Amino acid sequence: MPRYVRVHTLEDALAHLVAGPFRVIAGGTDVFPALVDGAPMREAMLDISGITALRGIGFDEEASAWRLGALTTWADVQRARMVPPWFATLRRAAREVGGVQIQAVGTVAGNLCNASPAADGVVPLLALDARVEIAGPRGVRVEPLASFITGVRRTTRTPDELVTGILVPEPGRPGVSDFLKLGARHSLVISIAMVAVVLWQDSDGAVGEAAVAVGACSPVAVRLTDLEARLVGLRPGVDDLAAQVREADGDALSPIDDVRATAAYRREAALVLIRRALTRCAEVWP
Amino acid sequence: MIETTPGAFPETIPVTFTLNGRAVTVSVEPLRRLTEVLREDLGLIGTKVGCDAGDCGACTVLIDGAPVCACMVPAGRVQGAEVETVEGLSAPDGTLSALQDAFLRYGAAQCGICTPGMLMAATALLRRTPHPSEGQVIRALGGVLCRCTGYRKIIAAVMHANDPVPDALEPPAGVAVGTRVDRLDGPPKVRGTDRFGADAWPDDALRVRVVRSPHARARFTVGDLDAFVAGHPGLVRVLTAADVPGRNRFGVIPPLADQPVFAEEEARYRGDAVAAVVGEDAVVRALDLAALPIDWEPLAPLTSPAAARAEGSPLLHAGRPGNVLARGLVETGSVLAALFEPDPDIVRVAGHATTPFVEHAPIEPEAGYARRVGDGIEIVACTQAPYMDRDDMAAILGLPLEAVVIRPTAVGGGFGTKLDLSVQPFVALAAWVTGRPARMVYSRGESMRATTKRHPARLSARVAARRSTGRLVGMDFEGTFDTGAYASWGPTVANRVPVHASGPYHMPAYRAASVAVHTHNPPSGAFRGFGVPQTAVLQETLFDELADAIGFDRLAFRIVNALQVGTPTVTGQVFTQGVGIRACLEALSDDWVRSRAEAAGFNASARRDGRPERRGVGVAGMWYGCGNTALPNPSTIRVGLRADGTLCLHQGAVDIGQGSNTVIAQICADALGLPLDRITRVAADTDITPDAGKTSASRQTFVTGKAALLAGQALRSTILRRLNAPADARLHLDGTRLSAGDRALDLRTLADEADARGYVLAAAETFDPPTLPLDAKGQGEPYAAFGWGAHLAEVRVDLELGRVIVDRMTCAHDVGRAVNPTLIEGQVEGGVAQGLGLALMEAYIPGRSETLHDYLIPTAGDMPEIRTILVEDPDAHGPYGAKGIGEQVLIPTAPAILNAIRDATGVTVRDLPVTPDRLRAALARAQAGTRP
Secondary structure (H helix, E strand, O other): OOOEEEOOOHHHHHHHHHHOOOEEEOOOOOOOOOOHHHOOOOOOEEEOOOOHHHOOEEEEOOOOEEEEEOOOEHHHHHHOOOOOHHHHHHHHHHHHOOOHHHHHHOEHHHHHHHOOOOOOOHHHHHHOOOEEEEEEOOEEEEEEHHHHEEEOOEEOOOOOOEEEEEEEEOOOOOEEEEEEEEOOOOOOOOOOEEEEEEEEEOOOOOEEEEEEEEEOOOOOOEEOHHHHHHHOOOOEOOEOOHHHOOHHHHHHOOOOOOOOOOHHHHHHHHHHHHHHHHHHHHHOOO | OOOOOOOOOOOOEEEEEEEOOEEEEEEEOOOOEHHHHHHHHOOOOOOOOOOOOOOOOOOEEEEOOEEEEHHHOEHHHHOOOEEEOHHHOOOOOOOOOHHHHHHHHHOOOOOOOOHHHHHHHHHHHHHHOOOOOHHHHHHHHOOOOOOOOOOHHHHHHHHOOOOOOOOOOOOOOOOOOOOOOOOOOHHHHHHOOOOEOOOOOOOOOEEEEEEEOOOOOEEEEEOOHHHHHHOOOOEEEEEOHHHOOOOOOEOOOHHHOOEOOOOOOEEOOOOOEEEEEEEOHHHHHHOOHHHOOEEEEEOOOOOOHHHHHOOOOOOOOOOOHHHEEEEEEEEEOOHHHHHHOOOOOEEEEEEEEEEOEEOOOOOOOOEEEEEEEOOEEEEEEOOOOHHHHHHHHHHHHOOOHHHEEEEEOEOOOOOOHHHOOOOHHHHHHHHHHHOOOEEEEOOHHHHHHHOOEEOOEEEEEEEEEEOOOOOEEEEEEEEEEEEEOOOOOHHHHHHHHHHHOOOOEOOOEEEEEEEEEEOOOOOEOOOOOOOHHHHHHHHHHHHHHHHHHOOOOHHHHHHHHEOOOOOEOOOOOEOOOOOOHHHHHHHOHHHHHHHHHHHHHHHHHHHHHOOOEEEEEEEEEEEEEOOOOOOOOOEEEEEEEEOOOOEEEEOOOOOOOOOHHHHHHHHHHHHHOOOHHHEEEEOOOOOOOOOOOOOOOOOHHHHHHHHHHHHHHHHHHHHHHHHOOOOOOOEEEEOOEEEEOOEEEEHHHHHHHOOOOOEEEEEEEEEOOOOEOOOOOOOOEOOOOEEEEEEEEEEEEEOOOOEEEEEEEEEEEEOOOOOOHHHHHHHHHHHHHHHHHHHHOOOEOOOOOOOOOOOOOOOHHHOOEEEEEEEOOOOOOOHHHOOOOOOOOOOOHHHHHHHHHHHHHOOOOOEOOOOHHHHHHHHHHHHOOOOO
């Protein structure tokens, strides 16, 4: 078995995965740091970074969704020109992943597959109701992100499958969004807490649907559905959205104490960040 | 195409790519990191490795124009790509790029280890944005860590790289001191050609890796190592304590040497070395160290000084009862009377502070190689103390001193941690035992686990002042320091702390006691300030409380109490000159008034608008004795002229980025009376250059600089005598023609007189600053000179999140004489960065924060605007009046920030670091009306 194979087509990738086992490497920004003390790579690696067809952002008419190819990098997300304004939550996350060196090669899909509790990409995509497209020997399946990640560093992807893209549904109505990340320093920081907020406008100009997601405060990022329900029907700029955030909304979180912060602080800070993101969304409400 | 069919895949494959504009093909293991291929296979050592995890950005290269960490790129992937490294930045004829030139002119490179990564990240930015804003630069450089510069000069250099870069200054004879000349060792740093510890090795060198204890305390037994070696082709030896030919103990204070090269039976901290594998490079790199036949029996560790001092606790080292390594005491006047006698005019405050382990985190992990040369050994490694290394290595190897030669490499940051031995015993033993050269490079994790740290401190103090006059009455201070498993510099910290804990103020009654206690934690050693930064945190924050309590302006309180010429220090030392603290504090007065007014205005409007943000201003003072504490401390400098006209300066003060290569040369050039550019520097190699002592204690400018002054003057006298010229004659050196006034000679005519080193005219001089020993009460004259300073911090606090942003630092320092103002500003800015880290984010927890993403140091965006105010009160002992600055700059930063936080919020936090969660908890307690 070769220790390293670089493929250029999806078909080739899938054939190798079936013949595997291989560990998949795309940007490599999670794979290499996981090697303790700079140890050499011992697993066989399937390098998919050359599958150019999987890179880029475009509108998928059939799925009525924006498609981020699995090799779309954080820099690609920042550079994307044609995406709607409510992509702001993902764009802001893209600017806060590591430094420009990580953003240049790290992929959004890889961030989902790595399934860290502090993954910057999961939170905005969870709030955008993203789905994950996965190809394998049994064909192509599409699964909501919310069920794709099942735990800390665990997903439903089987070793013979490959994530091929992320689908972000286009609801066909105006929306605003935001992302806030809190760390103890300016750059290159693993989140203490992060939040994404997406507000969709109904035909009356009120909030028709709301999404609030929180990361780094539970094994897998979560949506605060009770809060989301309370936001529906409110008029940003008229009603005080931030005032809807209640202490009990933090009950949906299960933060831990670690080197970055205490659990109690994480819970409190997440709610502060949500209030601020809601206020910022209200300021740009169309 | 590099694809092959499954089953037929070779260990290595050919990879063809464009490297700095030229097509190259290399045969590589495709999963090898690109950093290794560039450095080891292609010899391009300009791309540095700081962490192997994308956390530091030192390995930034451009791939197809985009900045990428080469440590995370599998080499197989660059097939067909365009790769650019620092070596490609200058023109083919060697002309530096505008950016490289700007780095030199702005002083953007200090040690130079992050410089290639910074240059590459900046290059990517400047191609798109030739005249970037500060924000754009910070964003572009946010992924590259620097531990020396505080980033500000790097940011300035990048912002102005495409503006006309000023020409380098080339001062004529006699005026080099005081001039902002480029650092003399700068060009190889910006070219990426400077050789650091990991950058040079003999082709046939074996690789060494060390097996370290995974437990804080464990007994262990080693199985059949011969069988293990036999079972691993390519492995040559596994070394253990049994292989140490001399003394299996080392330490920077010889009588206390207690650290084994390899632990014997019991490991005393997580990271203690127990064995080393030596073998062919690829084999050792791939070896799983957990496979070695070592059985561990974990034992209950002592993890705090309190536990270590408890009745019945096991002793880490025989003969140190209670696990106490060292104590320090300074006492003067009647502190009990001052603090406890009832007097309505006297106001007292008291408080505690704690500080954690702080990791030096030089971006260069420890590295080097050794080779056996006949009956001697040659060690080429990064170090701050070549002669101390030599002496300890001779003892370890059982060799005479002259059989050990230390050739220091460039040092990619040290800050105190590279004063202690690191790789040297391992590579030297491996080379000695196998007869082949041996090299070693610490991984980032190993560097963090194995090397020394800043001493964690638990401090308490009580201070009193008079309401009527604002005068300090007395202070009682106690400090307990966790000195970890081995002695290292623990006694130095214990001695320095009580001398400095009063701060730079007149304290009539004083008692300060310190104790350094062994635990099963990493050895605490020297870190910029030797315990004084920790004590300043408590003393300076208590002074704010005291000033408030007696109704004094906080800055005015310090000015009233500042030491002056003629007032005794707490050790009874009375200076007749060179006491600049009052001038430093007064230099902040205008900014104090301005910033306080601005903060008050901001806070009033924030309160009115209900915004959860407050600004605050804090000030803190500092003093720091230059050189060893009441101990001999000599430096020797040799300078000589060859018959061919070469003027050689044997400069043994290791430059770890702070600038001694430049400053010592500036001083010597002026003393001699020849232009700086005539000087050829000779390295700090123990074989050819005399001992200039260690690079620590802020002593190199002061002590070695004075030796350079004396040596320069001595050579000048020799020349004048030889030429029979008057004392004020101007010297000229033109090729081999040496003239003094109207007298001249051709140096070639003296060729027969050349000494053993090849010098026809030479001088060597030694300087040892005058000190007097401290008595049992700590009274005496521990230092010939102190550096003085004061910082003013302006911060913003997010009340809801507890986040602190430092907006501006104004830093006044009495440096005696600024030999090179650019280098001093660089020291100040770098010190502020480390002080900011100490205050807000840094804490090393063994087993938990052993990477540069779990252990946070400041990034470019964390840095405030910094203004340096240089106070020049010439010191009678210093060269041209100059004093040390290296450690002084870090000491007042953290307390100034803490005082600013209290000014903004009313909350005092003295348990460092003040992370967002800690500050938020303190704010919540204050809101709830309970005292923290």
